[in-house]
Amino acid sequence: MATWQDFEYAAPDLAPLVRARFEANKHHVLATLRRDGSPRVSGTEVNFIGADLTIGSMEGAMKARDLQRDARFALHAHPGDETMEGGDSKISGRAVEITDEVELAAWVADLPQAPPGPFHAFRLELDQVVHTTVSDDQLWVTSWRPGEPVRRIQRL
Numbered sequence: 001m002a003t004w005q006d007f008e009y010a011a012p013d014l015a016p017l018v019r020a021r022f023e024a025n026k027h028h029v030l031a032t033l034r035r036d037g038s039p040r041v042s043g044t045e046v047n048f049i050g051a052d053l054t055i056g057s058m059e060g061a062m063k064a065r066d067l068q069r070d071a072r073f074a075l076h077a078h079p080g081d082e083t084m085e086g087g088d089s090k091i092s093g094r095a096v097e098i099t100d101e102v103e104l105a106a107w108v109a110d111l112p113q114a115p116p117g118p119f120h121a122f123r124l125e126l127d128q129v130v131h132t133t134v135s136d137d138q139l140w141v142t143s144w145r146p147g148e149p150v151r152r153i154q155r156l
Helices: 004-010 015-024 064-071 101-110
Strands: 028-033 040-046 046-049 052-058 072-076 089-096 119-135 138-144 151-155
Touching: 004 015, 004 052, 004 138, 015 046, 015 089, 015 119, 028 064, 040 064, 046 101, 052 064, 064 089, 064 119, 101 119
Parallel strands: none
Antiparallel strands: 028 040, 028 072, 046 052, 052 119, 072 089, 089 119, 119 138, 138 151
């Protein structure tokens, strides 16, 4: 697993493209696993804080409970309009809940707006990043995993 900063160092050409997709819109789609193993999708917002990509959740929300039980997640950036301008980005990995009070206070201090009530905060550890683009009617898939080089393949 890797931090966002690890990803930036390992894939300096890819990381800004993915970050731009997540910063282009406020709301994204988070997939978690329910207790029975079936998928659950929820809306979420992301924050780039220090070395980390993070998400928050209202206290006791189902997505937070899912992540506390099984940390695996997939996160899909809001895809924008049908043009795919800027590409399409997805991240998967494990969410680690931030429970240390000092670290939580620092996380809140770095947010654009403090949570309105009790909350959960999670640091996202990355296992895979995928960015898909369309260029000259060709589909390109660029992907990265920790410890591996960036791969770019063309899909017809």
